[in-house]
Amino acid sequence: MNEVLLKNADAYYRLAEKKAADYFKSLSEQLRNKTYVTTVTKDIQTWKQNHIRHPFLSIFSLEKGKPDSRGYYNYIQWLDYTGKLDNYLDRSISYIFMRDLGKELNSPKTHNRIQDVVDKLKTQLLDSAEGKSEMFSMGGLYRMAQKDGVETTMIWLVDKLKTVSSNIPVGMDAEEAKRKLIKIIAGVIMHQIEELDDETSPEERTRKLDAAIRLGYSYGLTYPFIDDLLDSKVLSAEEKKQYTDLIRTTLVTGSVPELAAWAGRNKELIQFIHSELRDAFSTIKNHLQQETNEKFFEQTYVFFQSQEVDRIKDLSNANYTNEELYIPIILKSASSRLIVRTVLSAPEDEEFDNRAFFYGIYNQLADDFADMFEDLKAGTVTPYTYYMKYHDKRRDLINPFELYWTVISNLVHNVYHSDAKTCEVILDRAINGLKRFKKRVGKERYNEVMELFASGNSQFDRLIQQMVRKSDDVDFFDKLLRDHIVSNLKDKQKEREEFLDTIETVRKQINDVLHIPKINAISSINDAANYSLEGDGKRLRPIMTWMMSVNEYGLDQSAIVPLLKSLEYMHTASLIFDDLPSQDNAPIRRGRTTLHQLYNTATAELTGLYLTQKAVEEQASLEQFDAKTVLQLVRYSAGKTAEMCQGQLMDLDSKGKQLTVEQLNTMCFYKTGIAFEAALVMPAILAGRQESEMKALKKFAYHTGIAFQIKDDLLDVEGDRTLLGKPIGKDLENNNSTFVSILGIDGAKKAMWEHYCIAMEVLQELQPNTNFLKHLLDYIVNRDH
Structure with a gap:
């Protein structure tokens, strides 16, 4: 490996690490001062007026006839019948525009785009619910691809997904790998669509969407074949070291090295993965513009290195500092989103970069909360699993649930400038996440978790739990769709x-x-x-x-x-x-x-x-x-x-x-x-x-x-x-x-x-x-x- 190139990459990582450390320091100070309690309490008091029904009105509520959201089509039809579908889709699409596209919701242009997407999605969903079409079937997706002239690319993608699924080894989840891949591809396509405008010719639209699908697949392939593979127990310790060295060399030098002799038992698997990732890397590299080339390699190295720093943590080690626990997840959660735009060679957008950087940890903390028991069972170190194991021995440890609300307060008021709709959507998402978790683990276990992660401010804790028990209209389409797809x-x-x-x-x-x-x-x-x-x-x-x-x-x-x-x-x-x-x-x-x-x-x-x-x-x-x-x-x-x-x-x-x-x-x-x-x-x-x-x-x-x-x-x-x-x-x-x-x-x-x-x-x-x-x-x- 070229030592000079590696030093340059490590230098960029240290710069990113410094930025993450400054962000974490700011969050830690806000948490220490408990500023989130006052701001979030005030936000919830305003927010709950639209989500808590008066007891008298609840007698006549249509909620009693509410179907289980697992009944996908029935649930969509019920939302439409009760007049809730528009708001449901609006908050869902607004959240995607914030999370995946890095948009500010108070922008008139963003508002119009969201409304346009909501109107089209509503029509498609109702047609699907009535049996006129199946939006997310292979036939439905192919028909959508035909409209934009990318049906050949769709066929290519289907063949690729089939090949990837058939090569996922025992010890990894093939269906989950496919779902992640599709999610990444969809995210890249959304970014590309937002870069198009009314002046884009049909031919140019087709060309760019074709590229977005192929680039999305190429980037998404890293999740099952790098991240998930290294997290699994498929490879031996020696194989993992050899494989990570290969990935690091690629990111540092900008070219995929030949696969050296492989002594481990997974030689055929690695040969297949090496071939697929080499082609994917070539696709991305050939698409990069000169002005985005350097940034791509910088962000991918930060993403990979922060993943590696996190991956080698051992839950039996009782000495990790708060900085060691949180800075890598700030880096990996932010860089995973920043990479998407560089993959597409989209124009530089400093405001997007800042929002993506500050937003990432919110999503990561929400995901880690939802998966804490699975992570604990697997021995994975996350802020939640580490706090669960050492909170009674380490008084210095930051409570990740408190930090989560601190991040929310910071996002709403410091990043999104106290925008009302942003506050609405983020609180909807936060309460919905807790409601889903409670339903999944059961009331008794949920109460144990809430007691463990209590903030120390009983009034604030009671308010949150009151919202979890009583609030309505906080669910999201992407969750419904995810559950529907998984099912x-x-x-x-x-x-x-x-x-x-x-x-x-x-x-x-x-x-x-x-x-x-x-x-x-x-x-x-x-x-x-x-x-x-x-x-x-x-x-x-x-x-x-x-x-x-x-x-x-x-x-x-x-x-x-x-x-x-x-x-x-x-x-x-x-x-x-x-x-x-x-x-x-x-x-x-x-x-x-x-x-x-x-x-x-x-x-x-x-x-x-x-x-x-x-x-x-x-x-x-x-x-x-x-x-x-x-x-x-x-x-x-x-x-x-x-x-x-x-x-x-x-x-x-x-x-x-x-x-x-x-x-x-x-x-x-x-x-x-x-x-x-x-x-x-x-x-x-x-x-x-x-x-x-x-x-x-x-x-x-x-x-x-x-x-x-x-x-x-x-x-x-x-x-x-x-x-x-x-x-x-x-x-x-x-x-x-x-x-x-x-x-x-x-x-x-x-x-x-x-x-x-x-x-x-x-x-x-x-x-x-x-x-x-x-x-x-x-x-x-x-x-x-």
Whole structure:
């Protein structure tokens, strides 16, 4: 490491440390003089007029019908019904403008921007609550990205998040890592949007938002792969030292060193992280302007070094001074926000820098308070855990809860110049934080905490607790959204696991009934058919039919077995024909030698014909359904088989020709979409569903089938042969027109996500529970084989 550069970095850190020490000294003096008691008491007396109801009025209050905020959509609708939604969103967005964007709330420009955001957000939330759209679903986010022309960037980000999540090691929380990453990206995007104005052209807006998403990801990646990783127990002590030396060298020299020999057990993990962080660092560095380059490296070094100073603290050490406890958190909480603007190369704003510097510790103390028990269990040193352990032995220790109210008083009156709205929002947030903590830990434990952190001024302490018990309208949308996202991620993960478990269970059941018994001693055709059926197929179509039949329509499992067999027989027959020398001439299918290679072309052709007739035979044996319904199903199935043959002929005729996207869509529907349609519509026929529902299912199948085919085309270019069970690059070798050959990889991905969005939107028209179809669609576009 260059010693001169390191000394320069350390010199800048000492300057930042001096500034933090001066700030802490000022706060300590205010705390010692108890000035916060008088100022905050006066602020609360004014504030509570809008938050404490008269006992008489509370009798008629609509609060009695207030739903639990965990019911996200119900809560939004209740807020709107009671006329509280506007104020709720106003304080929420105002807080974000203060915390994340460093704005002063008394600015007319800021006021107008907040109102604009509130109006748009209100419309979107109410539409989501009424089921018109899902604002924070993948489809909803993609539609939002389309409006600004950054859908390709959104697709890139989704792939990146998927890769990061899959590489989070055991011992770290993958969903939490993803949530943090998304939060950082959103923060960077917000900063970028605030830098745009009415004169920004659509092209420039798209370019800057594209950069903001990529820069947000690049900066956000440091949280799971530096901060969280070093906080975890994944790396050994030796590995942590080697890793921190690598990070420090990067920040000091401005370039990522090559990864030296790694002796620890986490070599593969570090190789992946090194590659990702190197690319992220390059993205940020290439975007930096000359005037922000130096500041970026200064702030990132301060952030990293203050984190390191804090990280190596040991809770068993009883000798840390107040300065050692608080100065690093002032530095890391401020620099984490200051970095965002340098990442974007935003114009220098001294007022923003000052507000961010003074504000950071408020947020850090609030977070540390909320996490104190988890931190104590983990042995992490924070002002709260240290005070809890040593307050009775160290009379000199500052009470962090008192300092928290001192910071609030200082912010409201010295930083934000006693602005009424700022005072309102900060007190809303403070009381809400205590209410949430009390609800989470329970009344008894909460009272113990409050007794431990009592200020010594009983009147002030009682006032705070009175506000916690009695105040209303202090909750915030970002907390509601965070809880909703966390709950959603957990629910979706559970549903996804159940979905995959069910698929595997049903797949095994289907595999068990597919074998065709010998009809006579001449068994070649049976052997050939069973060889093809025994391949490691996904059985996606019969699984779809089982799910719709049993889970959606409540049909008897045993009654639909012939239908499941018929679908897989028909599908396997189509693959046999597809692989023939006269068609695709494929050597491998489902990880095994294709039938015509193992036997001969004639046997393969006859086996395909044999399986199509077995499919019809199975459908005709649906004995537990009335004859008219079965006849309708067989007629429908025969028609779809004919259409599939037409699609395959179109495919063969297209070889060597340049197709349009419309022609490709039509061909893909006939080849793939129809099979999906049959898998969904045939159960609906047996269940006697309405034509309107079948129409929606057909539309869903159309777009799902095309999305499936586009993913296949992408996998043929980008896939892993081992996972796919067949060679890659066959489309190019056979001179086939594909979505990739016509649109390119990025264009094909955009087309796939467009069909995904339309299919998801169609599901809103369906009455049954559509979770299976949602997971099916997610599985199709995210699969790797």
